[in-house]
Amino acid sequence: MKALLITALVAVFFVVAMAFGARNDQVITLNYFIARGEFSLPMVLAATFFSGFVISWLITMALMLGQRFKLGRITARNQQLEKRIAELESNDTNA
Template sequence: MKSFIITVLVALFFFLALIFGARNEQVVTISYFIAQGEFRLPIVLAVVFLVGFLISWMFAMYHIGKLKLMLHTANKKNQRLENKKDSSLVPEIDV
């Protein structure tokens, strides 16, 4: 549910950026390494917002995946130690 709310908020911010850009129909010049281009402001705002979101999402997924892997290995180690403890507590009966 939390991820759904965050997704809705991001979509809302994206939509607000588009509305803001639609009201400002200026042409902006963007210079990059080997070329230069003229684009409408709404397109520039949408692309920059989307690229920033995707980069942030990739970093977040990397860190979340790393934490999940660490949690999985810690749970495995904990389970192995609990099994070892349980087997050492069971008294052996010789008949």
Template sequence: MKYLLIFLLVLAIFVISVTLGAQNDQVVSFNYLLAQGEYRVSTLLATLFAAGFVLGWLICGLFWLRVRVALARAERRVKRLEQQLVPEQAPEPSVPAARE
């Protein structure tokens, strides 16, 4: 349910940006580090929004991956410490009772 709401929010933002971008056919000059380009406002808006969205997901994914690796290490360490604390008990050999 949570993911559905997030998806709907992103979809609504995308639809609003496309709607606003369709009304803005003005050409603007965009200066970036290496060059300069003439772009329509709608194209520039959509491209920068998508780039920011992808960059945000990559950064969040890296943090999530780092946390998962730390959790896996901690679980392995806990398991190892539990094995040291309580060594496995070998089953006692059963001695058959002597019948007389």
């Protein structure tokens, strides 16, 4: 449900950005590292929004993947410790 809400929110922002861009038909000049280009404002807005979304998504996925690996290691260590506790308890009852 949370993912659906976030996706809907992103879609709304994208539509608002496109509506804003559609009302501004002017051409802008972008100077970047090695070149220079003239682009329409809606195209620049859409590309900027999309690239920001993709970068944010990649960072989030990397962080989530790290957390899953950490959770897996902690779960394995927890199982080892529970097994050792069970062995110690069985040795304690036998003594």
